[in-house]
Amino acid sequence: MSFSFISIKELSDLIESGDIKPTDLTEYFLERIKENGPKLNAIVTITEERALKEANRAEEEIKNGKKRGVLHGIPYGVKDLLATEGIPTSWGAAPLKDQVFNYDATVVSLLTQAGGVLCAKLAMIELAGGMGYRQPNASFTGPCATPWSFKHWSGGSSSGSGAAVGSGIIPYSIGSETWGSILSPATNCGVSGLRPTYGRVSRYGAMALSWTLDKLGPLALTAEDCGLVLEAISGYDSRDESTSNRKFKLELDEGEFKFAYLKGVTEGCDDDVVKNFDNSVDVLEKFSKIDEISIPDMPYEEITRTILNAEAASAFEDFTNAGLAQKLTAPEDRYGPYGRMSMLAVDYLRAMRLRKKMCKNAIESMLKYDALIGPSRSRTAPLIDEEFRKVAPGSTRDIMGAIGNGAGLPSITVPNGFSEDGLPTGIQFMGNPFLENKIISAAAIFQQYTDWHLKHPSNYTH
Amino acid sequence: MSDFEAETLFDLIKNKYKHSLSDEEQEKVKEKIREMIDEAEKLRAIPLENSDEPKFVFNPKREEES
Numbered sequence: 297m298s299f300s301f302i303s304i305k306e307l308s309d310l311i312e313s314g315d316i317k318p319t320d321l322t323e324y325f326l327e328r329i330k331e332n333g334p335k336l337n338a339i340v341t342i343t344e345e346r347a348l349k350e351a352n353r354a355e356e357e358i359k360n361g362k363k364r365g366v367l368h369g370i371p372y373g374v375k376d377l378l379a380t381e382g383i384p385t386s387w388g389a390a391p392l393k394d395q396v397f398n399y400d401a402t403v404v405s406l407l408t409q410a411g412g413v414l415c416a417k418l419a420m421i422e423l424a425g426g427m428g429y430r431q432p433n434a435s436f437t438g439p440c441a442t443p444w445s446f447k448h449w450s451g452g453s454s455s456g457s458g459a460a461v462g463s464g465i466i467p468y469s470i471g472s473e474t475w476g477s478i479l480s481p482a483t484n485c486g487v488s489g490l491r492p493t494y495g496r497v498s499r500y501g502a503m504a505l506s507w508t509l510d511k512l513g514p515l516a517l518t519a520e521d522c523g524l525v526l527e528a529i530s531g532y533d534s535r536d537e538s539t540s541n542r543k544f545k546l547e548l549d550e551g552e553f554k555f556a557y558l559k560g561v562t563e564g565c566d567d568d569v570v571k572n573f574d575n576s577v578d579v580l581e582k583f584s585k586i587d588e589i590s591i592p593d594m595p596y597e598e599i600t601r602t603i604l605n606a607e608a609a610s611a612f613e614d615f616t617n618a619g620l621a622q623k624l625t626a627p628e629d630r631y632g633p634y635g636r637m638s639m640l641a642v643d644y645l646r647a648m649r650l651r652k653k654m655c656k657n658a659i660e661s662m663l664k665y666d667a668l669i670g671p672s673r674s675r676t677a678p679l680i681d682e683e684f685r686k687v688a689p690g691s692t693r694d695i696m697g698a699i700g701n702g703a704g705l706p707s708i709t710v711p712n713g714f715s716e717d718g719l720p721t722g723i724q725f726m727g728n729p730f731l732e733n734k735i736i737s738a739a740a741i742f743q744q745y746t747d748w749h750l751k752h753p754s755n756y757t758h
Numbered sequence: 759m760s761d762f763e764a765e766t767l768f769d770l771i772k773n774k775y776k777h778s779l780s781d782e783e784q785e786k787v788k789e790k791i792r793e794m795i796d797e798a799e800k801l802r803a804i805p806l807e808n809s810d811e812p813k814f815v816f817n818p819k820r821e822e823e824s
Contacts, residue, residue: 598797631783634775635790638767643798648812650801
């Protein structure tokens with residue numbers, strides 16, 4: 297029997313009913329990881345020893361009637377910027393490929409406490425894209441492919457997190473997003489991905505790219521699965537002072553929703569992205585009211601990018617000064633950090649002062665709505681051997697990304713169709729702070745009306 | 759002003775890191791600095807009051823509160 301492309305809930309039910317044992321399930325996914333992970337360049341390290349130990353423990357506990365929850369006995373993978381005790385944590389960077397921490401990141405500890413089975417450290421763009429990469433081949437593990445086409449990129453920087461779930465070699469993964477790094481691979485790989493509110497999930501033990509922009513979140517087959525994982529990984533952590541005391545409990549809402557989209561949100565998007573978004577709006581209108589809105593004009597992208605540039609420059613200052621950037625994979629990453637080192641403190645602080653106004657504008661605009669909707673990405677997956685910034689000269693604007701990340705707002709992406717050449721597109725639901733239940737519920741209902749999330753690349757279905 | 763600023767900041771970086779960057783890379787770094795200044799100028803164009811605080815809170819805690 298194939299266990300690929302089965303949701304966490306269903307796998308949990310199979311374990312509960314005794315139809316599958318955690319050890320068998322783990323061995324199944326370890327085999328899939330070994331078979332298909334390297335073909336996609338999705339894997340850094342297979343954590344087989346740890347996985348089998350955790351699977352055995354889960355099995356024993358479940359046999360003795362101790363069920364920890366829905367994630368008990370379920371395999372998962374994590375982006376290789378999360379510390380895992382005694383196992384290399386490379387941050388996707390050649391000079392750090394043998395880096396080992398003697399502790400688990402909080403997210404990993406929480407998933408272990410939930411009975412999860414860690415099967416793999418997943419490929420990522422080197423230093424989470426912090427050096428300014430412009431192409432898919434920016435990782436010492438090579439460019440990661442989307443399971444839908446070896447010629448096209450998985451997206452980044454949580455490349456392996458998207459590809460692993462999208463190819464059915466793992467039921468769920470953890471990625472991170474500073475600006476786009478969960479939504480991009482989730483979209484390109486045709487899976488659901490959740491970027492939680494800033495402060496929902498502890499960043500302790502995760503590589504920092506930008507302290508006030510980094511968020512950790514799940515990629516999975518369904519919106520509901522994303523919510524189940526968020527339950528396990530969210531909560532206050534004294535080792536990360538940005539974390540909130542507000543604990544998240546998944547509660548799906550079936551009521552009527554109110555959505556809005558920003559005027560011009562599809563400008564500059566590929567035709568297929570626009571078509572699929574318009575079709576999605578037709579679906580959403582079956583259970584919601586949708587308005588077109590505008591937001592006060594501000595240089596949102598410049599605000600968020602200035603913050604990112606300054607914090608990334610500082611986060612990697614010692615790395616840069618030690619000359620380690622020269623050993624990175626993408627040529628542009630070797631000189632990328634130097635320009636940022638010239639950022640003036642007053643400019644960073646100005647951006648942080650304007651951030652307050654940005655947050656106010658965003659929250660006031662969204663007050664009446666359950667979510668702001670929009671295409672998750674403006675284009676489908678770029679070719680794996682092409683500079684993606686060159687392919688879109690002048691860069692399509694990403695106001696939702698700038699505001700969403702700058703203001704720390706949660707967003708969930710789910711598949712909403714395919715392009716003419718068979719590449720997935722996505723729709724995102726971006727919500728108010730700490731109202732993940734609203735956006736997860738909206739996305740879950742969308743998935744009740746559609747079946748895009750049930751389509752899987754034929755290379756990986758058995 | 760922005761050309762002068764870009765050149766000055768680039769000189770700072772070039773002098774600090776000249777052994778790490780080829781001539782071609784230096785040109786790209788200069789380009790990046792220009793881009794950053796262009797972006798900064800958009801932010802500088804928005805007037806702010808003394809009371810407009812940055813969006814972060816420094817919150818000293820006693821040991822037992824940590």
